[in-house]
Amino acid sequence: MAYNQELLAKTPIIRFKEQNFYSLRDHCLKRGLLFEDETFPAETYSIGLPLLKGRNLSNLTWMRPKDLLKGKSEPHFILEGASRFDIRQGEAGDCWFLAALGSLTQNPQHLQRILADQSFSHQYAGIFRFRFWQCGQWVEVVIDDRLPVLNEEYLFVEPCNKQEFWPCLLEKAYAKFHGSYVNLHYGYLPDALMDLSGGVVTNISPHVSSPDLVMMVKKAAEAGSLMTCGTLAGPMSESTRMANGLVSRHAYTVTGAEQVWYRRSWEYLIRLWNPWGKVEWRGPWSDGSPEWQEIYHQQKSQLYEHKDDGEFWMSCRDFQENFSCLFICNQVPISLDHGNMPHERWSQMTFKNHVIPGNTAEFQRDVQYLFSVPDSMESSNVVVSFNIMPQNLKAKDRMFPLNFEVFKVDSQFQHFRERLPPTFFSKFRMAEKGIVSQTPRNLTECFSLSPGTYVVVVSAGREAAEFSLRIFLKMSDSDRDLGNNLNLRPLKIQATLPEDSSQQSIFYKYSQQGPDIDAAQLQSLLNQEFLKGPPGDTFSLDQCRSIVALMDLKVNGRLDQEEFSRLWIRLAHCQSVFQNTQKNSRVFLSSDLWKAINDTDFLAGVSVSNELLGLMSLRYSDSSGRVTFPSLVCLLMRLEAMTKAFHNLSKDGRGLYLTKMEWMNLVMYN
Structure with a gap:
C-alpha cells in the first residue's frame, strides 16, 4: 500500500x-x-x-x-x-x-x-x-x-x-x-x-460463502479500501423503495461486516449505508428487530445502534438475495485467488496515449506495451486497467471506446524491446483471457499469466480516445523479502477463501464452531495452520496455556473470537519483529532480545534493565543462546501483560502493595 x-x-x-x-x-x-x-x-x-x-x-x-x-x-x-x-x-x-x-x-x-x-x-x-x-x-x-x-x-x-x-x-x-x-x-x-481515490476497482461476486464474504469485507475495511454495492433493478425504471425497506436499482456503501453467535451457530452480517438517509432495511437484523435480543450483550453493545441514519445490518443471505454487485477499490489490486494481503506488493507501469480510428493492423504495430511476468506460481498476478478521458465520451455511449488484447510473446520475437513487427500478429494467434469489469470510462481485466514476455495491443473503436493505462504486476515472494523457514501465514482477502486461510475460518475450525478455544485447541491451531519450521520449534502445550492466560480477559481459561483476534494481531507483529531482528545466519540469538523489545509496537514505552534482560535470556533461550519464535512470542506478550498489571495495581506508579491472595492469583495464573 x-x-x-x-x-x-x-x-x-x-x-x-x-x-x-x-x-x-x-x-x-x-x-x-x-x-x-x-x-x-x-x-x-x-x-x-x-x-x-x-x-x-x-x-x-x-x-x-x-x-x-x-x-x-x-x-x-x-x-x-x-x-x-x-x-x-x-x-x-x-x-x-x-x-x-x-x-x-x-x-x-x-x-x-x-x-x-x-x-x-x-x-x-x-x-x-x-x-x-x-x-x-x-x-x-x-x-x-x-x-x-x-x-x-x-x-x-x-x-x-x-x-x-x-x-x-x-x-x-x-x-x-x-x-x-x-x-x-x-x-x-x-x-x-x-x-x-485513483485506485483500481475489483468487481467481486456477492455470491461467495457467508464466512468468506464477511472475512473479505472486514479485511478490506482494515486496509482502507472503498466498498460499494448495488441492488437489483425493480419493475420500474426509476429507483423505488420496496416493501422490505431497500431501494431498487440503487447504490449503497458497505461499511462493515461481522459474525455473531446466534441460536447455537454463527450468523454472518453485513453493514450498509443508504445515501438517501433514513430509508433502511426492515428485515432480520434491522434496527429494532428481535434478533438483536438473542446475542451476547457485549457484542450487541459494540455493533447495534438504533438510529434513523440510513445505516443498518442485514444477514449475508439477505444481502446475496438483494444485491447484484460488490465493488472494492484499493490502491493496489485485490487478488481474487489469494486476496489482498498486508505484505502483498505490486509493481506498476503507467502510460498515457491517444488513439484514433484507422487500420487495425497499423495500430497493432504502433500502440503496444511490452511487459514481463517474473517467475511466480501465483494466479491473478497481472491487472490491466484503462481510464478514458471523459471529454472523449458522449452521453449516449454505453460501450468502452477502446479495443485491447494481451498476447504472449514467443521466443522468436523476444529480442524486440519496444515494438513487435507485423509478422507477430498472425490471425491464428490467440489472446490471453481474464476476468473483465468495465464501464464506458474504465476497464479493468485481471489475468493469471505464466512467466514470460507479453504485449498489450490497443486500438480505437469508432471514435478517437485519450487514455491512461496501468499495468500492475504482482511481485514474487522472493521480491517481497519474506523468505523464512519460520513463517506465519498472513491474513488474506479473496473471493473464495479455503477453509484454512482466514483468521475466522481457522478459529471456527478449531473451536468446532463453538464460541471459544482452549489451550490444546490453540496448540493444534498454531502448529498446524501457522508455523512452518523444525519440529523442535513448535508451540508446546505449556506455552499455549501461558498465552491463553495472558490474553484471557474473562479469566475462564479460554479465548473467544475477540480475544483470539487480539492474539492474532500480536502474533503477526511478533513474526515481523522475529524476521527483522535475525542475523544473516537466520538465527535469533538472546543478544538480539534488546532490539526485538525496542522494535515491538505493543511494548512502546517499556524499559528493560540489563539485569532483567539477562534473566529473560536465561529463561527464554536454549543452551546455545538461540531463541525460538514460540519463545519470543511468550516473552514479548508476558512483558506486555506484566507491565500493564503493574500500572493497573500501582497507586503511585513506583510500587504496589498486594495481599497474599492477590499475589498468588497474579503469579499462579497470569
Whole structure:
C-alpha cells in the first residue's frame, strides 16, 4: 500500500479549465468580492433541463451558505469531522457517486486529499476547490459556493447538519467536472470509486460463502479500501423503495461486516449505508428487530445502534438475495485467488496515449506495451486497467471506446524491446483471457499469466480516445523479502477463501464452531495452520496455556473470537519483529532480545534493565543462546501483560502493595 500511496502523492495536479484557485481567491480578497464562476454559472444549463422538468423555474435561485442560513448561524465547511452521515441525496440520481463518497469518509487520509483545508472564516471569498482523479492525474476543480435552491429547498445534496456544507460543495464540483448536475443522473460505481481515490476497482461476486464474504469485507475495511454495492433493478425504471425497506436499482456503501453467535451457530452480517438517509432495511437484523435480543450483550453493545441514519445490518443471505454487485477499490489490486494481503506488493507501469480510428493492423504495430511476468506460481498476478478521458465520451455511449488484447510473446520475437513487427500478429494467434469489469470510462481485466514476455495491443473503436493505462504486476515472494523457514501465514482477502486461510475460518475450525478455544485447541491451531519450521520449534502445550492466560480477559481459561483476534494481531507483529531482528545466519540469538523489545509496537514505552534482560535470556533461550519464535512470542506478550498489571495495581506508579491472595492469583495464573 505504501508504494502506491507514495506514487499518488507525487502525481502532478492539473487545473480544470485552467483555473488557478489561489490567483482567483487573492483577486477576490483584494477587491472585497465574492467569487462567481463563469465556467459553471448560476444558470439552468448548469443543472440540466431534464432535472427541472415540470418545475416552476421562477422560484429557482442560487444562494450562498451564509444567505441560506439567514444569519441564524454561521456556515462551516466541516463541523466535528466529515462523515457519511453528513450526506443526504437530493433530486439527482447520483447515489453511485454518494455511495462511493460515503465509503471515502471512512478513510480520512484519502478524503483530506479530495477536500483540502478550507473554511468559511479564514480567507473566505466564496471560492472552493476539490480534486478528482482523471486519466492518471489529479485534477483540481474550482467552484463558487452558490447552490441551487427551489422553493427554499435544496435541489441536490442536503446537509444533514444545516451548518455543514462540504457535501453540497463537493457534489457541485463533481457536477462541474462532468459538465452539469444532469450528467450525474445515473452512473457507474467503479467510475466514482476511481475518481475519488485513483485506485483500481475489483468487481467481486456477492455470491461467495457467508464466512468468506464477511472475512473479505472486514479485511478490506482494515486496509482502507472503498466498498460499494448495488441492488437489483425493480419493475420500474426509476429507483423505488420496496416493501422490505431497500431501494431498487440503487447504490449503497458497505461499511462493515461481522459474525455473531446466534441460536447455537454463527450468523454472518453485513453493514450498509443508504445515501438517501433514513430509508433502511426492515428485515432480520434491522434496527429494532428481535434478533438483536438473542446475542451476547457485549457484542450487541459494540455493533447495534438504533438510529434513523440510513445505516443498518442485514444477514449475508439477505444481502446475496438483494444485491447484484460488490465493488472494492484499493490502491493496489485485490487478488481474487489469494486476496489482498498486508505484505502483498505490486509493481506498476503507467502510460498515457491517444488513439484514433484507422487500420487495425497499423495500430497493432504502433500502440503496444511490452511487459514481463517474473517467475511466480501465483494466479491473478497481472491487472490491466484503462481510464478514458471523459471529454472523449458522449452521453449516449454505453460501450468502452477502446479495443485491447494481451498476447504472449514467443521466443522468436523476444529480442524486440519496444515494438513487435507485423509478422507477430498472425490471425491464428490467440489472446490471453481474464476476468473483465468495465464501464464506458474504465476497464479493468485481471489475468493469471505464466512467466514470460507479453504485449498489450490497443486500438480505437469508432471514435478517437485519450487514455491512461496501468499495468500492475504482482511481485514474487522472493521480491517481497519474506523468505523464512519460520513463517506465519498472513491474513488474506479473496473471493473464495479455503477453509484454512482466514483468521475466522481457522478459529471456527478449531473451536468446532463453538464460541471459544482452549489451550490444546490453540496448540493444534498454531502448529498446524501457522508455523512452518523444525519440529523442535513448535508451540508446546505449556506455552499455549501461558498465552491463553495472558490474553484471557474473562479469566475462564479460554479465548473467544475477540480475544483470539487480539492474539492474532500480536502474533503477526511478533513474526515481523522475529524476521527483522535475525542475523544473516537466520538465527535469533538472546543478544538480539534488546532490539526485538525496542522494535515491538505493543511494548512502546517499556524499559528493560540489563539485569532483567539477562534473566529473560536465561529463561527464554536454549543452551546455545538461540531463541525460538514460540519463545519470543511468550516473552514479548508476558512483558506486555506484566507491565500493564503493574500500572493497573500501582497507586503511585513506583510500587504496589498486594495481599497474599492477590499475589498468588497474579503469579499462579497470569
